[in-house]
Amino acid sequence: MNSSSSFEKTIAILKKYNRFTIGCHVHPDGDSIGSLLAMGLSLEKSGKLVDMILPEGEPLLFNFLPGINKTKSVSTLQPEVVISLDCAERSRLHIPPEVFTSKPLLVNIDHHISNTGFGEVNLVISDAAAAGQIVYQLLDLGGFPLDSSIAMAIYTAISTDTGFFRFSNTTGETLSLASKLVDEYGISPSLIAERVYEEKSFESICLLAEVLSTLQVSKDNRFSWMVLSQEMLEKYPVEQEETENFVNYASSIRGIEVGLFFKEIKPGEIKVSWRSKATVDVSRLASHFGGGGHARAAGCSITGSLYEVIDEVLSFVQDYFLQNNNDLKDILA
Ligand SMILES: [Mn+2]
Numbered sequence: 016m017n018s019s020s021s022f023e024k025t026i027a028i029l030k031k032y033n034r035f036t037i038g039c040h041v042h043p044d045g046d047s048i049g050s051l052l053a054m055g056l057s058l059e060k061s062g063k064l065v066d067m068i069l070p071e072g073e074p075l076l077f078n079f080l081p082g083i084n085k086t087k088s089v090s091t092l093q094p095e096v097v098i099s100l101d102c103a104e105r106s107r108l109h110i111p112p113e114v115f116t117s118k119p120l121l122v123n124i125d126h127h128i129s130n131t132g133f134g135e136v137n138l139v140i141s142d143a144a145a146a147g148q149i150v151y152q153l154l155d156l157g158g159f160p161l162d163s164s165i166a167m168a169i170y171t172a173i174s175t176d177t178g179f180f181r182f183s184n185t186t187g188e189t190l191s192l193a194s195k196l197v198d199e200y201g202i203s204p205s206l207i208a209e210r211v212y213e214e215k216s217f218e219s220i221c222l223l224a225e226v227l228s229t230l231q232v233s234k235d236n237r238f239s240w241m242v243l244s245q246e247m248l249e250k251y252p253v254e255q256e257e258t259e260n261f262v263n264y265a266s267s268i269r270g271i272e273v274g275l276f277f278k279e280i281k282p283g284e285i286k287v288s289w290r291s292k293a294t295v296d297v298s299r300l301a302s303h304f305g306g307g308g309h310a311r312a313a314g315c316s317i318t319g320s321l322y323e324v325i326d327e328v329l330s331f332v333q334d335y336f337l338q339n340n341n342d343l344k345d346i347l348a
Pocket of ligand 1: 126
C-alpha cells in the first residue's frame with residue numbers, strides 16, 4: 016500500500032469514530048510524547064473523546080509541554096480506535112490490555128524501518144525523521160485543528176528525534192516543517208532546546224562522570240562502549256530519560272564507527288543502546304538480539320548478567336567487523 020492511501024484511510028477513521036485511546040512505547044522519548052500530545056490535543060479540539068495514555072506518568076523532561084496534564088495512566092474509555100505512535104512492534108505499545116476489550120481498530124503510525132505492520136491500518140513512513148512529522152502531515156492533510164500547543168508538541172517530536180537537527184535523518188522537509196511551526200505558531204526553539212537538551216539534573220551529571228570512567232575502545236579502534244551498573248544507579252538515582260543520550264559519548268570518538276551503551280535496568284536485564292556513524296546499520300546488529308530501531312540508532316534488551324551480556328555483544332560486534340572488513344574498506348575508500 017502506498018503512503019497516500021494509508022493517509023486517506025487513517026483520515027477516514029479519525030473522522031468517522033468518536034472514542035480514541037492513544038499510546039506510545041515504553042520509556043517514551045520526545046518523539047513519542049510529542050506525537051501523543053499532538054494527535055490527542057487535535058482530536059480533542061475537533062470534538063472527539065480522547066484518552067492519552069502514559070502508564071509511567073508524566074515524564075520529567077517533557078512536563079513543560081501544554082496538555083501533558085491531560086495524559087492518564089489508565090484508559091476509562093471504551094475506545095473504538097487505538098492509535099499506536101512511534102512503536103515498531105505491537106509489544107512495544109504501552110497500553111493496559113483491558114483497553115482492547117472493546118475490540119477497537121488498531122491504527123499504527125510509525126517511522127521505524129523495522130515496523131511489523133501490526134495495525135488494521137498502518138501509516139508507516141520509514142524516511143520520516145520522526146513519528147511527529149507523520150502526525151503533522153496527517154493532521155494537515157485531514158484538516159484537523161492545529162494550534163500553538165499542538166505545534167509545540169510536533170516541534171519537540173522532530174527536534175528530539177533528529178538530535179536537534181544534527182542527525183542524518185534531518186532533511187529539507189524536516190527543516191521546512193520546523194520553520195513553519197516557528198513562523199505560523201510562534202514556537203520558541205530556544206525554550207524547547209533549553210528544557211529538553213541543555214538542562215540536566217546534578218545527579219545525572221555525577222552519574223555521567225561514573226559512566227564515562229568505564230569508556231573503552233576496541234583494539235581495532237572501530238567500536239567503543241560504556242557501562243551503567245545498578246550500583247551506579249543506586250548511588251545516583253535518575254530518571255530513565257536522563258541516561259538516554261549517554262551512548263552518544265561512545266560514538267562521538269573520532270574514528271569510531273559503532274558506540275555501545277550497556278545499562279543494567281535490573282539485575283539480569285541489560286538494555287543495550289547502539290549508535291553508528293556512516294557505514295553500519297545498527298538496527299540489523301540489534302535485531303540479532305531481538306531488538307531494532309534505525310540504521311544510526313537502535314536498541315535491544317538482553318537477559319543475563321551485566322558482564323556476560325557485555326562479553327557476548329562485544330564478541331558479536333568484533334566478528335561483524337572481521338566479516339565485513341573488506342566491504343567497509345571499499346565504502347570508506
Ligand atoms: Mn521516533
